[in-house]
Amino acid sequence: WYCAATLGNNILVPQSMPASEVAIPTGPVHASTVWSLGLTPGGVRLFSGSEDGSMAIWKMYTSTERKRLFPRADNRSSTDGLWNCVGKLPDAHSSYAPLSIDCAPSRAGHGRIVSGGGDNCINIYREETTVVSGGGSSSDAPKFSIEAMAVDAHDGDVNCVKWHPRDGTCLVSCGDDGAVKLWKYQRG
DSSP states (O other), X not given: OOOOOOOSSXXXXXXXXXXXXXXXXXXXXXXXXXXXXXXXXXXXXXXXXETTSOEEEEEEEOHHHHHHHOTTSOOOOTTOOEEEEEEEETTTTTTSOEEEEEEOOGGGSSOOEEEEETTXXXXXXXXXXXXXXXXXXXXXXXXXXXXXXXXXXXXXXXXEEEEOSSOTTEEEEEETTSOEEEEEOOOO
C-alpha cells in the first residue's frame, strides 16, 4: 500500500467563487500536532483536530472538479482528486485539543459531528443551512456551529467519542477518568 495524499497547507480558493464568499482560512491549516480525524460516511468531508485547539474541515474534490475549479493547482495525474481545507473552527474546544471527532452515520439523517476534547467537554456541531446575506453554508465554504455541549462530560480529557452506527440519537464517550458513558442526543 502507499500514501495517496498528504494534507498539510492545502488551502485553495475555487476560481469560480466570488471574492465576497471567500471565508476560507489563510496560512497553515494547523499550527501544532493533529490528534484526531473524522471522515463523513460518504467520504467527501474530513475533519481534523489539532493541539492548537482548532478543527479543520476538508473537502474532497473529484478530478473533474479539480480541473475546473483549481486550474492552477499543482500538476497531478488526470485521475487524482484534491483534498482542500474549506473551513475551520479556530477554537473548537476552548484552546484545548479536540482529541476525538466522529461523523454521524448516514442513516442518522442529521449529519451532525461530535468531538471530545482536552477541555473535558463533548461538542455536537451542525452545519448552518440558513441562506442569509453573507451567511449560510456551502460545500466550498461550510459553516458549523455548536448545537449542544456537555460540559465536564468526564473528569479529565474526553479521549474518544463515537456515534452509534445505526441510531443517530446515541453516542458513547470515554475519558481520562476511566469511565465509558452512553449519551442520548435529541435534535433541537
